[in-house]
Amino acid sequence: MTELMVQERQAEILRRLKQEGRVVATALASLFGVSEDTIRRDLRDMATAGLCERVYGGALAIGPGRTTLKQRIGVAAERKKTLAAAAISLIPAQCLVYFDAGSTNLAIAEALPDDLALTAATNSPAIALALQEKPLVEVILIGGSLDRVAGGSVGARAIEAMAHIRPDLCFIGTCGIDADGGLSAFGLEDAAFKQFVAARSRRVAVAATREKFEVSAPYTVAAADQYHCLLTEPGIDPARLRSVRDAGCQIVVAGT
Amino acid sequence: MTELMVQERQAEILRRLKQEGRVVATALASLFGVSEDTIRRDLRDMATAGLCERVYGGALAIGPGRTTLKQRIGVAAERKKTLAAAAISLIPAQCLVYFDAGSTNLAIAEALPDDLALTAATNSPAIALALQEKPLVEVILIGGSLDRVAGGSVGARAIEAMAHIRPDLCFIGTCGIDADGGLSAFGLEDAAFKQFVAARSRRVAVAATREKFEVSAPYTVAAADQYHCLLTEPGIDPARLRSVRDAGCQIVVAGT
DNA sequence: TTGAATGCTGGTTCATGCATGTTTATCCGT
DNA sequence: ACGGATAAACATGCATGAACCAGCATTCAA
Numbered sequence: 001m002t003e004l005m006v007q008e009r010q011a012e013i014l015r016r017l018k019q020e021g022r023v024v025a026t027a028l029a030s031l032f033g034v035s036e037d038t039i040r041r042d043l044r045d046m047a048t049a050g051l052c053e054r055v056y057g058g059a060l061a062i063g064p065g066r067t068t069l070k071q072r073i074g075v076a077a078e079r080k081k082t083l084a085a086a087a088i089s090l091i092p093a094q095c096l097v098y099f100d101a102g103s104t105n106l107a108i109a110e111a112l113p114d115d116l117a118l119t120a121a122t123n124s125p126a127i128a129l130a131l132q133e134k135p136l137v138e139v140i141l142i143g144g145s146l147d148r149v150a151g152g153s154v155g156a157r158a159i160e161a162m163a164h165i166r167p168d169l170c171f172i173g174t175c176g177i178d179a180d181g182g183l184s185a186f187g188l189e190d191a192a193f194k195q196f197v198a199a200r201s202r203r204v205a206v207a208a209t210r211e212k213f214e215v216s217a218p219y220t221v222a223a224a225d226q227y228h229c230l231l232t233e234p235g236i237d238p239a240r241l242r243s244v245r246d247a248g249c250q251i252v253v254a255g256t
Numbered sequence: 257m258t259e260l261m262v263q264e265r266q267a268e269i270l271r272r273l274k275q276e277g278r279v280v281a282t283a284l285a286s287l288f289g290v291s292e293d294t295i296r297r298d299l300r301d302m303a304t305a306g307l308c309e310r311v312y313g314g315a316l317a318i319g320p321g322r323t324t325l326k327q328r329i330g331v332a333a334e335r336k337k338t339l340a341a342a343a344i345s346l347i348p349a350q351c352l353v354y355f356d357a358g359s360t361n362l363a364i365a366e367a368l369p370d371d372l373a374l375t376a377a378t379n380s381p382a383i384a385l386a387l388q389e390k391p392l393v394e395v396i397l398i399g400g401s402l403d404r405v406a407g408g409s410v411g412a413r414a415i416e417a418m419a420h421i422r423p424d425l426c427f428i429g430t431c432g433i434d435a436d437g438g439l440s441a442f443g444l445e446d447a448a449f450k451q452f453v454a455a456r457s458r459r460v461a462v463a464a465t466r467e468k469f470e471v472s473a474p475y476t477v478a479a480a481d482q483y484h485c486l487l488t489e490p491g492i493d494p495a496r497l498r499s500v501r502d503a504g505c506q507i508v509v510a511g512t
Numbered sequence: 513t514t515g516a517a518t519g520c521t522g523g524t525t526c527a528t529g530c531a532t533g534t535t536t537a538t539c540c541g542t
Numbered sequence: 543a544c545g546g547a548t549a550a551a552c553a554t555g556c557a558t559g560a561a562c563c564a565g566c567a568t569t570c571a572a
Binding site for chain 3: 261262290291293294297312313
Binding site: 034035037038041056057 | 526527528529530535536537
């Protein structure tokens, strides 16, 4: 490896932190060909700068990088990751994809591979931040009034901004799925916006963990025949899925 | 290698910077057949002109991929907090405040007290997330194309969305402040958007740490008489501040 | 002759490795 | 489970050489 300057070395450490969630001091020392003291100094500086959390033996990432590490450990989030992996296989390269606000869609955005080139639109600041990390993704942010509960822009301005865009594919978030496969949301404006986006998209996908099948939210978003793909986990009552499939919807069960 | 003139040499250095992302002073010296002092002078000049980042041993390229918002957040975090505290005293309750993308403005948004009620607009996903945590703040997200370097929306859509809003106060971010107090930015679209926002706002404030006074970015945003309040730290050359004050601009020095 | 570009001198700062003593995690025997 | 042993990881201070800057001298062209 070519000799690196301080800033480059720290930048590289930061990159590894983001990617792997953690770094080991001794490994970095031999990797860069410097003493462990130097690495420790680097980590200390980066920690005081708030770029990482110093721990005995190395350092941990802060923020999303660290949550992905936690996700690797946590079982519940492991399911979302599986879902996300399956979702990504639905995305053709070089197309325009819309990501609706929501934690499941955030997981999909985070899981996008670095070598996938596409244009991504979203109404969620959190998803926008995640997408910003993907080098080949051009990000379009949909503005509007920020809905605290939904975690994304809604309202007239959001719809106006969305009217300029026709996604090839959209991932709609849902709060609940009723017996007939209908999607629902907790907010009136949120539901209206989802509806608008779904109507404009060539292809509508819904990624939902199994607990969504046990929730019914007050505002309807779309019936089963208004979306094209339902992405979910194993262990759902086959009768529920059948009714959705009968409406002409593709069912993808992740992890099978 | 044939002997080159200063401008040619610097242009060649810049070319190499763009291509390789970094240059080493000693290598350049032997390459051009000049003393290391000359190279250092070159790099120093180019750095003050905002063309590269000077580091011990050489220089690093500036721009996409090099310095992202995330990296800038950790820099001078403590000082930015002091700046933020002072900035908050400028904000009247119940008004519409715009926060431009940038790490300094992010610090201001994070420092907002929980009992302050206002409507906040921003083009930055990161700032939107921070504002979402404040219970009495209504958040308006400005959409558009997401600029990775600036960390916020820019472009036609962003301007269109902004045209519906007339902020009582806006905090504009700046990449550099020139000798006459003029603000500048690294991106063309970014600069254009800042300009548009500033023109629409009743009152324009700029919060800048001291290093901004040593940087000059390529695209101009606003002259000193086009903003109303400059918020900065102690230790700035008084002559610089005087020229800004002479333009009719209020100067607030945080932490004094 | 003036001014810009460059090289040189001396003193300063910076990054790094090494030596020292301290703290921490882990293992082990009770 | 508990307390001590042990080795790894750590912080600190210091030494060193490289990189740095300010200032002055030199060159050369306008």
